[in-house]
Amino acid sequence: MKILVANIGSTSLKWRLFDFSNNLERLLHKGGFERVTDYPAAIDDCLAQIKAAGHIAHESDFTAVGFKTVLAKNVTGCVRLDDRVLGAMEAFNGLAPAHNPPYITGIRLFGKRMPGVPLVGLFETAFYQFAPEAMMRYAVPQAWNDIGIRRWGFHGASHKFIAERSAELLGRNDVAERARRLYVDGLKTPTNQPGLRVISCHLGGSSSITGIRDGAAIGNSLGMSPQSGLPHNNRVGDLDSEAIPYAVKTLGITIEEAQRQLTKESGLKGLSGVSNDIRDITTAAEQGNAQAKLALDVFVASARHWIGGYFFELGGADAIVFTAGIGENRTEIRAAICADLEGLGIELDSALNASTRATETVISKTGSRVKIMVIPTNEELVVARETKRLLENSRN
Ligand code: ADP
Numbered sequence: 001m002k003i004l005v006a007n008i009g010s011t012s013l014k015w016r017l018f019d020f021s022n023n024l025e026r027l028l029h030k031g032g033f034e035r036v037t038d039y040p041a042a043i044d045d046c047l048a049q050i051k052a053a054g055h056i057a058h059e060s061d062f063t064a065v066g067f068k069t070v071l072a073k074n075v076t077g078c079v080r081l082d083d084r085v086l087g088a089m090e091a092f093n094g095l096a097p098a099h100n101p102p103y104i105t106g107i108r109l110f111g112k113r114m115p116g117v118p119l120v121g122l123f124e125t126a127f128y129q130f131a132p133e134a135m136m137r138y139a140v141p142q143a144w145n146d147i148g149i150r151r152w153g154f155h156g157a158s159h160k161f162i163a164e165r166s167a168e169l170l171g172r173n174d175v176a177e178r179a180r181r182l183y184v185d186g187l188k189t190p191t192n193q194p195g196l197r198v199i200s201c202h203l204g205g206s207s208s209i210t211g212i213r214d215g216a217a218i219g220n221s222l223g224m225s226p227q228s229g230l231p232h233n234n235r236v237g238d239l240d241s242e243a244i245p246y247a248v249k250t251l252g253i254t255i256e257e258a259q260r261q262l263t264k265e266s267g268l269k270g271l272s273g274v275s276n277d278i279r280d281i282t283t284a285a286e287q288g289n290a291q292a293k294l295a296l297d298v299f300v301a302s303a304r305h306w307i308g309g310y311f312f313e314l315g316g317a318d319a320i321v322f323t324a325g326i327g328e329n330r331t332e333i334r335a336a337i338c339a340d341l342e343g344l345g346i347e348l349d350s351a352l353n354a355s356t357r358a359t360e361t362v363i364s365k366t367g368s369r370v371k372i373m374v375i376p377t378n379e380e381l382v383v384a385r386e387t388k389r390l391l392e393n394s395r396n
Pocket of ligand 1: 203276277280324325330
């Protein structure tokens with residue numbers, strides 16, 4: 001069973017090919033192109049590479065192609081990408097202008113290039129479909145909610161990977177199985193005992209934090225769009241709704257220019273004035289750049305704010321998990337986020353933390369009530385697994 005996962009950007013195409021034969025999960029091939037101007041040609045080149053490597057003889061050898069789609073009107077979960085679903089994505093182009101249009105174009109091109117191969121979308125919002133409504137609403141008039149102005153939550157593939165893997169590592173295979181079957185069975189899969197509480201921190205170019213109870217998310221720091229929650233590399237994160245009209249009037253800029261600045265010139269880049277990469281910002285801070293130091297402090301304060309919120313909401317935590325570029329590699333950011341929390345039973349082992357990069361490791365002290373873990377995420381694998389599960393389930 002060979003499943004291709006295609007990651008579509010407005011000018012990029014990346015792919016991974018997984019083989020699930022004999023109950024194994026094998027990555028057969030991966031590759032990608034940046035600065036794509038001719039998408040049909042890029043798809044042809046991708047297929048040519050996979051064929052040249054001997055993994056398929058013909059497109060029909062793919063069991064399916066999976067996509068990490070972002071959001072759609074009244075559709076979430078893991079679904080076949082038929083005209084109805086593509087129409088629902090189109091209906092939310094305005095909410096995800098950078099993501100939905102290129103995905104729709106790309107999916108249609110894949111469909112044309114390989115008719116008969118099922119195309120499957122795992123929506124980034126899928127992990128939050130069972131979250132309590134109170135955690136997902138903004139206090140706006142009903143008509144605003146009705147056009148999609150609510151918390152959708154994103155990074156669903158990554159946080160679901162962490163939900164499954166953390167439960168396995170914590171010895172709760174029952175919860176891992178519940179998380180695995182979430183998009184097929186909803187919350188129906190029973191657990192041996194209730195109450196596994198995990199806080200998943202996906203900290204990278206784009207960051208989000210999720211509270212997870214018994215394998216299912218209770219919310220996410222990203223809201224209606226990926227421009228919310230923690231500060232991102234160059235995107236603002238949470239912002240008071242009065243800020244945009246005030247900036248437009250006071251700075252004499254257009255609303256489009258305000259949007260551009262909030263999505264391209266803000267976040268860690270805007271705060272630090274140095275770079276959108278935390279490595280450069282840390283170097284500048286170490287050399288005495290006060291703005292760079294402030295950018296790091298704001299990022300840490302925001303992470304603690306969201307972790308604290310879910311900690312309270314979950315009534316504590318069994319584990320706090322760090323993942324993605326910053327979460328897996330930036331030891332000093334993890335240390336700052338976990339500082340002075342012994343009173344809550346959160347005790348980082350500084351030596352273990354300092355020596356851990358991008359490997360599955362428990363980095364808390366032996367007696368820490370809350371385990372602190374690093375788990376490298378694998379979003380493409382989640383897309384491939386869910387695609388496989390959907391196809392198997394629709395066959396039964
Ligand atoms: P994206 O959300 O774009 O996938 P990543 O998860 O790769 O981004 O995270 C990018 C951020 O993580 C950058 O700020 C970068 O400095 C940091 N980062 C990524 N990889 C490493 C690494 N190997 N060592 C240190 N920092 C890293």
